Amino acid sequence: MPAASAAPAPAKSAPAKSGPQKAMERLGLLRDIDLALHLPLRYEDETRLTPLHQAREGETLQCEGVVTECRIELRGRRQLLVRLQDAEGDQLLLRFLHFYPSHQKTCAVGQRLRVRGELRGGFFGREMVHPQFRAVDEHTPLSQSLTPVYPTGANLPQAYLRKAVAAGLRRADLAELLPPGSVPPQLPTLREALDFLHHPPPRASLATLEDHSHPAWQRLKFEELLAQQLSQMQAQRERDLLSAPALRPRPGGLHEQLLAVLPFALTRAQQRVVEEIAQDLARPHPMNRLLQGDVGSGKTVVAALAAAVAMDAGWQCALMAPTEILAEQHFRKLVGWLEPLGLKVAWLTGSVKGRARQKMVEAVADGSAQLVVGTHAVIEDKVSFARLGLAIIDEQHRFGVAQRLALRQKLQAQSSRGGAQLEPHLLMMSATPIPRTLALTYFADLAVSTIDELPPGRSPIVTKVFADTRRDEVVGKIADAVHAGRQVYWVCPLIEESEALDLQNATDTHAQLCEALPGCQVGLLHGRMSPSDKTAVMAEFSAGRLQVLVATTVIEVGVDVPNASLMVVEHAERFGLSQLHQLRGRVGRGAVASVCVLLYTAPLSDTGKARLRAMAETNDGFEIARRDLDIRGPGEFMGARQSGAQLLRFADLQEDAPLLSAARRLAPALLDQHPAAAQRHVQRWLGGKAEFLKA
Template sequence: MLDTYTLANLKGVGDKQLEKLHKLGLFSVQDLLFHLPLRYQDKTRLTPLSDIFIGQEAQVEGEIFSQQLTRGRKNSLLVKLHSADGGLLTLRFFHFHFRQAQQFVRGKTLRVFGEVRSGPNGYEMVHPAYQFIDPQDPPPLEQTLTPTYPTTEGFGQASLLKLIKQALVLLKQYPLDELLPKEQALAHQLPGLNRALFILHAPQPDDDLHLIKQFKHPAQQRLILEELISHQIGLQQLRQLEKSRLAPSLPPSRLANSLIASLPFALTHAQQRVLQEIRSDLSRHHPMQRLVQGDVGSGKTVVAALAAIQAAEAGYQVAVMAPTEILAEQHKQAFEEWLQPLGIETAWLNGKMKAAEKRYMLAKIESGEAKVVMGTHALFQEAVNFNQLGLVIIDEQHRFGVHQRLSLQQKGQKIVLEGEAPPTDSPDRDVLPQFKALEETEAQLAQGANEHRKSESNTEMRQNRLSEMHPHQLIMTATPIPRTLAMTAYGDLDLSIIDELPPGRKAIETAVLNNSKRFEVMEHLYAKCQQGVQAYWVCPLIEESELLHAQAAEVTANQFTERWPDLRVGLIHGRLKGEQKALVMDAFKKHELDLLVATTVIEVGVNVPNASLMIIENAERLGLAQLHQLRGRVGRGDKQSHCVLLYQPPLSETGKARLNIMRETTDGFRIAEEDLKIRGPGEILGTRQTGGLQFRIADLRRDAEWIAAAQQAAENIVAHHSALAEALQNRWIGHKIEYQHA
């Protein structure tokens, strides 16, 4: 069997090589087989020198007719080739040794492989691969395409290729098991796993290289589908794990209905639908795991507050966590405004609190007096002990690491003693193994009589009756996530979408202007402020920089106050202390300020309905999601709002596309789809820092068409082929499984 062979069994692998292979994520011979080429070189044919063209990767032969050393800022060695058909080519080497230069003797014949470029004197190849050949007895051409693999420092292509060739020999002797149910591969007309691996490690000249380069070859699709299925299996198992855990059942809330009746606005149909989904989840005896997506201004906060009220009225505590102090402060103000009239006590934690205030808050939390606790990452601290945490609300979850989220959830795990089992009318009682275990233990105790209660076995049975209680979890994001990405990144969660804005909201009009119009925009802003409008001016930097063509927030604020002394200008950036930020924001909310000059710290959480003008300077430096979030700070009242995106030319093609999308639409989900194309899933979800969504072969942008099929196949495998599910997990995730199920 192939799994009995370790990397150390392969020729040429010692301790140092093993360490380098581990850096590449290669721990077994099977890992080597799934370490696929980044690209391929076609050395199976020769291209006549007279037929080459710019941008082509080609293998050619020619005779050396000159060699010279050019001196300048970079010394270079130029070797010129010609062929009988009249073709000419220059080879350029920037890094060379004089002995290497002496080898290029006029009249010798070279076989060369490289990319054709345009040079000062015609076609060039820079640092090509080459070999001297005898034109009367040339070496045979390669029989298959030559793969180029991802590698690491100190471990070159040649070394890696030798090991993979050994792995392919073993694969012929010990084929890998086909783990997909036959109907899956047949349904998509895909080759078997082993054939797919042989094709991709050694494509034949007649294989469609164009399809391979686009990752559309059936052999690649076979592996992509299997990897996506294995990932979806992990998500399905996580979902099952959560459904097997206990959580407090929270009945419908009278106080929540009181808040709805007192609101100065009516909930939208989308808010009502999502609220009903949350209420239904909270009433069950396993933890809610729900992701609520809603575009900026769609009203997620009030839905979260109503969920918090349901938990608090049932006697449980709620933790509300936000990634920034400004957003956490916004939640604090909104929740206090809604909850305190209902008699629900709140608490507030941040990292910059004075010791005495922090001790007071911690005591309120530990005693259970504070029912709703809001804060930033300060909620993770070991000193924070909840009395009875029943609900965790996480805003902008993708900004937190996975371990941070889990650590907060674990603060809510509570031991349930005998007598605290969920009631017998629980709809989930029959499907939860914990309930069955509790019932079995009850029966055993009933049979025991008095002397049995005193025995060691009785003690053991009492310990068996202990079970962990987990809090419900509500995750919110104002960053719309494309459906395909949500299915993959959050497939273990139930998804709710608030896809409706409150009535009366007008679409924000967006203009894109060259930075040369900057002063005209400033004058227009001043005129609008004189008419009672409030405005934001966003700058990417805090201080002036000679390296970046970006106006700093401090400089911009000074320019406004010097030019228009009567304009009331506030300044906010990341270096201000929390209290200072709060004072500035409060003054802006009360219309004691006309203009707020800020860095991107106001990206989320700022809600000032009277502010209807947003200027974003150096907009070409910001991503689509960030631009959309910033623009969402206006358009929150009944006034027509405007956003101006100032850019510094020249714009890249990506920059032009990004700004055009912002001008064309305010639909967050369309913007999210475009953002996925430009930035990729890792940056959108923040997983480059948190360790998630790391695929060997699959790419969520490129392979989105396979995600629905993978999800459906995974459900079938988990339900009917448990052994295959485990084997697929071991093959594709391996040592990551424990982390994924943490």
């Protein structure tokens, strides 16, 4: 305690964290269990010494010898040269281009060193550049297990990390939490599995360690999949305990009135998902449903019908989209359908300012605005709903985890007129179809409705893949399309020239097309433009006053111009497969056959070839999603949902399907019969990341 004084002594600040400590925090290595589960990328064999006369150039090996020379060479660049001689008299030069005085001290003449590195041929004989090394004596034992090499970051040396992981592994509580008989047979305990993976014996099969097929890996994968399934099922059960307004369509109500005024008939798939959503809305528990469908399958009208049910029952509905362009597309459609029926639709985005914004916020707060359409501005603190009964999120994967959690918290904060806490129903929409295995795993707490049928009258899209050496030919095709009265998109990956990436940029392309197409009106649209400018350009293109629109990926979703029948995507090899499919969906919306041209720059990577081949071979969004999963793997496919919080680090949903099935069977029984063990298991594996699964 500090001595008493007239003024209190300032509190001592906590000791500053060292570079390695900060680096470990950045890697999420906060708990002992985190360290224990930080598994090696690969292993080095330090269990044996190789005599230099048996070593081959290009081989990575460990050898031992006595230093016969240690000097600093100033010729060329400053470097430390150490000559080593082994027991047979063979010599090896160690070359250090970066070194400290401590290196010279350790490598003093007469000192015995144990070194490991790649053996190279050099002008002065065989050498190793920057090998690992340490001082030893004749009796220093060799390692009894393979040496782990861990994923690391800046300011975090392997030696420091190895010690930290070993200490965390010793301290971690790895007691068996699962009841006897629940783990697949012939798998080791968790303690045995982790001890083996961190310190495998010299004779361990490196092949089974590297391909993760070893039983020790299988145990970890099973535990991870089980934690993920438990977390999802817990979220689902917690939601089933909550109350929500029971919303039922009434005969002759808004639902039927909207169906009557639509200028088209619903497809069978749309009718089916409308009924699935209606059944959920009628329950006194909050709906948590994902509506997925291919580009142009008609998800907006399904959402409008769900909104009509909520509003007819006296509740408000909010529709949130990730971009202002997409939100405005929804707004226009919904206003056209709903305002003639006497409903007031509010518009809330970042570009709505001043008195206009205040007027919208007041209409939402007093309930006079039955439907609110907008961007993330809908979930700002100043926006309060009178009676929010249904929230609809379009392209939900485009929102960050923090935004989706904020929305959920806002929804939970809404109350009914009588003051009883009621949670709104939640409908999420995605035009990126999710393969069934992923839906069952990452969205186990969601009901999934799928529109697997396109409306009639959609023209087929032909996809052509051209090298960018045929650019002039493509410009000629644009001139032909414009002459025939059609409109064209040209999509670029960058707005302006970048020194880092030699990609054709939107501003240059716009200038080139203006010159190559005299008399043709060419527009430019990109994300740095003000919302009002973007709106004006899209209005001009939609009205047909612009024949060609050069754009970045702001047109990826939501843009609907039926007269556009040709799309060119520049540097298509740089785009993801689902993004290419979304872009392609901007054409083919009218009765005329449409073409999507993918321009690429050689040479193509294997991944680039696979993406472009998939685009040329199929228009089916579900097949595209399946191939995308094959190319990228589940973690990257679901990357936006994870938002950097890796939810499946070890398991592979395709290779480990039997383990996933076992985890899915065990999870409900564990929650019912051993709830405390289930909770400890989730905490061990996910910690605070369990919240991300609910987003």
